[in-house]
Amino acid sequence: MVELDNLTVSYRQHPALHHISGRFARGSLTAVIGPNGSGKSTLLKSIMGLLRPAGGQVTVQAPRERIAYLAQLTEIDRSFPLSVVDCVLLGCWSEVGAWGRISTELRQRVATAISRVGLAGFEQRTVGSLSSGQLQRVLFARLMVQDADLILLDEPFNAMDSRTTAALLALIHQWHAEGRTVVAVLHDDEQVRTHFPQAVLLARELVAWGDTAQVLTPDHLHRARMLAEAWDDHADICHTDEATSARPAGGHRAPERVITP
Numbered sequence: 001m002v003e004l005d006n007l008t009v010s011y012r013q014h015p016a017l018h019h020i021s022g023r024f025a026r027g028s029l030t031a032v033i034g035p036n037g038s039g040k041s042t043l044l045k046s047i048m049g050l051l052r053p054a055g056g057q058v059t060v061q062a063p064r065e066r067i068a069y070l071a072q073l074t075e076i077d078r079s080f081p082l083s084v085v086d087c088v089l090l091g092c093w094s095e096v097g098a099w100g101r102i103s104t105e106l107r108q109r110v111a112t113a114i115s116r117v118g119l120a121g122f123e124q125r126t127v128g129s130l131s132s133g134q135l136q137r138v139l140f141a142r143l144m145v146q147d148a149d150l151i152l153l154d155e156p157f158n159a160m161d162s163r164t165t166a167a168l169l170a171l172i173h174q175w176h177a178e179g180r181t182v183v184a185v186l187h188d189d190e191q192v193r194t195h196f197p198q199a200v201l202l203a204r205e206l207v208a209w210g211d212t213a214q215v216l217t218p219d220h221l222h223r224a225r226m227l228a229e230a231w232d233d234h235a236d237i238c239h240t241d242e243a244t245s246a247r248p249a250g251g252h253r254a255p256e257r258v259i260t261p
Contacts, residue, residue: 002060030182073155080127083127091110193212
C-alpha cells in the first residue's frame with residue numbers, strides 16, 4: 001500500500017526523518033513508535049502528502065480520496081462552531097464534494113457511525129463543548145463514514161481514558177479485519193505489543209521495522225533512545241556519501257536526487 005524509498009524530510013535544512021526505506025503491506029496493522037521528536041508524526045504527514053520530501057520518495061497505491069488522516073487533537077481548532085453531525089458529515093466529502101447533496105443513505109451512515117462510537121444524542125452539540133475523549137470518538141466516526149483504504153492515525157489514544165481507548169481499539173481491529181491498511185503513531189509499548197502485529201521504530205532514522213516482537217527488543221529500544229539523545233540539531237549538515245557510509249549522530253543533508261512527493 002505504501003512504499004518509502006530513502007525518504008528524508010527536513011525542517012529548516014535539518015532532517016526530521018533521515019533516509020527511511022520500507023513498505024506498509026496492504027491490509028497491515030502497524031504501530032509507529034519512538035522517542036519524542038523521532039519523526040513519527042512527520043512520517044504520517046509525508047505519506048498523506050502534507051510535507052514535501054527533501055529527498056527520496058513516498059509511493060502510495062491508493063487515490064487521495066481513499067486515504068484518511070487523523071491528526072493529533074492539539075492540531076484541531078475546537079473553537080470553530082461545528083456540530084458533531086456536521087463534523088462527521090465531512091467524511092462524505094470524497095463522495096459529494098462541496099456542492100453535492102447529502103443523500104438519505106449517507107445521513108443514515110453518519111447516524112450509524114455516531115451511534116457506534118457511543119455518541120447518539122450528541123448530534124447537535126458543538127465540537128468545542130466535548131471532552132477530548134468525546135471529540136476523538138467523533139473523529140473516529142468521521143473516519144468510519146469516509147470508508148478509506150488507508151487510515152493514518154497520529155496519537156489516537158493520547159489523554160484518552162481506558163474505556164474510550166478500548167472502544168477505539170475495537171474499531172481499529174475491525175478495520176484491520178476488513179482488509180484496510182492502518183498505520184498509527186503510538187507511545188504505549190505494551191499497547192503496541194498487544195494490539196499491533198507490525199511495528200516501525202524510529203529515532204529520526206529507522207531503527208527496526210517488522211514483526212512487533214522482533215522490533216520491540218531491549219536492544220532496539222536502547223538504540224532508539226541513544227540515537228534520540230545523541231542527535232544535535234545544530235550540527236553541520238552532512239553530504240549523501242557521508243550519510244551512507246559513516247553517518248554521524250548530528251544533522252544530515254538529504255540526498256541529491258529528484259523529488260517525487
